[in-house]
Amino acid sequence: MSYKAKFRVWRGEGGEGKLEDFTVEVNEGEVVLDIIHRLQATQAPDLAVRWNCKAGKCGSCSMEINGKPKLGCMTRMSTFSEDETITVTPMRTFPVIKDLVTDVSFNYQKAREIPSFTPPANVQPGEYRMQQIDVERSQEFRKCIECFMCNNVCHVIRDHEENKPEFAGPRFLMRIAELDMHPYDVADRKDAAQEEHGLGYCNITKCCTEVCPEHIKITDNALIPMKERVVDRKYDPLVWLGNKIFKRSSSKS
Template identity: 80%
Template sequence: MPYKAKFKVWRGDAESGELRDFLVEVNEGEVVLDIIHRLQATQAPDLAVRWNCKAGKCGSCSAEINGRPRLLCMTRMSTFTEEETVTVTPMRTFPVIRDLVTDVSFNYQKAREIPSFTPPADLAPGDYRMQQVDVQRSQEFRKCIECFLCQNTCHVVRDHEENKEAFSGPRFLMRAAELEFHPLDTADRVPSAQEDHGLGLCNITKCCTEVCPEHIAITDNALIPMKERVADRKYDPVVWLGSKIFRRSKT
């Protein structure tokens, strides 16, 4: 049965803003994005919200719902009681443009800083050969829809704006790991991850993994293995010697 839900939605811009109260109809099977669209249609036509697919695959409608980073299109209203007030705010880590829309250009800047896939120079595309286990390992990371919820919830940048220059965040450390673990990538990603992208600043609280809508084990399968490789390089004499003798080709 339809009911009236109490909503608090952040309205404002880069200069100032506040939470506004709304009472809006909710129907069976709806998600929070449906309610935001109904608000636009009936009470707040100038409400700004970013969205695209409404299927949890584009990553556009990232926001915070009751303080938790989530996708608006994948958060069902049935997860809240009829008496509960649902608070919708923009992602806190990134600058607000207007209402629920934030400036996520920080993430695209960091993406450009990750060197691209570098196969052996003499290897033709049709000659690529990989074990299935390597394919599966890479495919997990490629499920990322770049919603940037992991970036938003990571307290290294969420609570410390000054870290943004030195820390690329879990999404792009995961990208570095994806390439590092690729058997045909010749670039050595470990020093760059540590020195250029701030891997050492991550203290593996797993908050990035907890909010990932694709359920990627970012911490366990990407960040921790990369940290282990850094530690091996620095403190394991056998690994250190092997890295000097069998250094990956840079060509």
């Protein structure tokens, strides 16, 4: 069964632009990205949208649908009523290249700032031995498809552009947590998480978790555990004393 839906889509280059109204056909089983493609095919051939897999696995078609960050390919039209006007805009936190396509290079810059996996110097590739229970906690974070909707929705940079130099965003704080929890990573990441990547800016309001299309518990399983690890290092005198008395390594245990 098909019907005509009312769409408002952001059109423009750079930051300049406006919402344009369209009336477009919708068929049963379609998703928002299908409708955007129909607009391209029928009414707005120069409408720019980034997409790739149409299966919720590439993270390309991140956009804001009725104000909420979502993947266009995973947002079913059946979740809207037929008389509803659906507003589609680009991700707000990143600069617009054209229409729905944003420049997400902020995220690649932040990724480069995090030191990569650092194994012990005396362990050669092929010699790693670890049990499943030691790595499965951080395997959850490997599900990330880098749609960057968590960084987009995080108010620390969404509402405060000036915080971008100091704040890596949930996606990359999760990456730091993943590496810090890894049994074979020896780099010290706790001080850097707080001082260089802005973990202290996070006020754990859980929007990153709410929008994650992979349902990764970013806040509960990555950011809060990382905050607790930072507390061990920087703010807990008892842990500091215990490390001194028992001569424990304070970085990895």
